[in-house]
Structure formats: structure tokens, C-alpha cells
Amino acid sequence: MAEVDASESQPVQTQTSAVPAEGYDKKCIFCKVVNNEMGTELLHCDEEISCFRDIKPGAPHHYLVVPNRHVGNCKSLTKEHVPLVNRMVEAGKEILQKNNITDLSDVRFGFHWPPFCSVTHLHLHVLAPASQMGFFPSRLIYRLNSYWFITADQLIELLNSKEETN
Known part of the structure; x- marks a missing residue:
């Protein structure tokens, strides 16, 4: 599950993200x-997306990619x-x-499927190399074709199959 360690590292960037008030959930x-309120190192930050390390990594490289504006779960x-x-995914x-990490065939990109989300802000798990994930809890928590985890490709396919909302 997604967790953040606020005490572990200091931000390498002094840039603050421009999150509009309506896109911010204070809880x-x-x-x-x-918004750099937790002291978490942002590995990537642009106008739309930020990335940081997961506090409980499921693989040697485990990052969370989140929209800067609050977006609910998948x-x-x-x-x-x-x-x-x-x-x-591109971030x-x-x-x-x-x-x-250049071997993208050994990477897992995915989301926890509600109600199996610890944080309701949309976040993509990026795990690499997937072959080095331990069985428990990593391979179980980030298991393909499960009720609780959906790959980014599966989510995109699901969203593309939905009817437009007016």
C-alpha cells in the first residue's frame, strides 16, 4: 500500500507545485x-505530475506518481x-x-483497486525490477489479475470502454 516517510529525506527541489486551491484536499x-508540506523528496515535479519514493518499497525501485491536483481513486x-x-505512466x-532502469519488460505499473487503497488520491505504483519483488507482501499486494491491483494498461482499457459522461 502507498505510504510516505515525511522524516526520511529533504526535498531536492525548491520548486513548489502550483496546485490550485480547488485541486487541493487539506486532509x-x-x-x-x-505541496512540499511533508519534507518528502520529490524526484519529479512539473505542472501536472509529481513523483516520490514509496515508504515501504515492494521492489528495489518503487515510486509513486501522482497528479498534483487531487484526483480520487481509479x-x-x-x-x-x-x-x-x-x-x-510516462513520468x-x-x-x-x-x-x-531500461528493461521495461521487468517493470510493474499499476494502481490499487478500491477499496484496497490506503490513500484515495490517485497514485501509480512503479515497481522495478518486478522479478526482484519478494513474495510477501510485494508479489501479493501488487499481484497481476487480482481483485485489488490493476495495471495501468488495464485501467486505460477500462476507461476507454466507458461511455462519455455529459
Whole structure:
């Protein structure tokens, strides 16, 4: 599950994300992280997306990619969110490349499916190398084709199959 260690590291960036007031949930830990209120090191931060390490890594490289604006869990998404999910995956790939992970066939990109989310702010788990995840809890928690974890590709396919909302 997603957790953040506020005491472990200091931000390497002095840039604060420009999160509009309407896109900020003051009770959400990830909203606080992207606004540099927790002291968590942001490995990537742009106008739309931020990335940081998971406090309880399930693999040697375990990152969380989140939208800077508060977005609910993956069940709350619509077809209009597909570009956001794609951007989150691209940011995850960029972080992996910066950390010399080039074999994307041994990477897991995915989301916990509600109600199996510890934080309701949308967050993509980026785990690499997936082959080095331990059985428990990592392989169980981030298990493919389970009731509690959906890959980014599966989520995009699901969203694309939804009817447009008016």
C-alpha cells in the first residue's frame, strides 16, 4: 500500500507545485507531499505530475506518481482521464530511466483497486525490477489479475470502454 516517510529525506527541489486551491484536499497526505508540506523528496515535479519514493518499497525501485491536483481513486475516473493516466505512466518511465532502469519488460505499473487503497488520491505504483519483488507482501499486494491491483494498461482499457459522461 502507498505510504510516505515525511522524516526520511529533504526535498531536492525548491520548486513548489502550483496546485490550485480547488485541486487541493487539506486532509490528503499526497496533496501535502506535492505541496512540499511533508519534507518528502520529490524526484519529479512539473505542472501536472509529481513523483516520490514509496515508504515501504515492494521492489528495489518503487515510486509513486501522482497528479498534483487531487484526483480520487481509479474507480472515480472517466474516459477524460486517459491522458492523465498516460502522462503518469510516462513520468514513471522517465524516473526509471533516470535511475538506469531500461528493461521495461521487468517493470510493474499499476494502481490499487478500491477499496484496497490506503490513500484515495490517485497514485501509480512503479515497481522495478518486478522479478526482484519478494513474495510477501510485494508479489501479493501488487499481484497481476487480482481483485485489488490493476495495471495501468488495464485501467486505460477500462476507461476507454466507458461511455462519455455529459
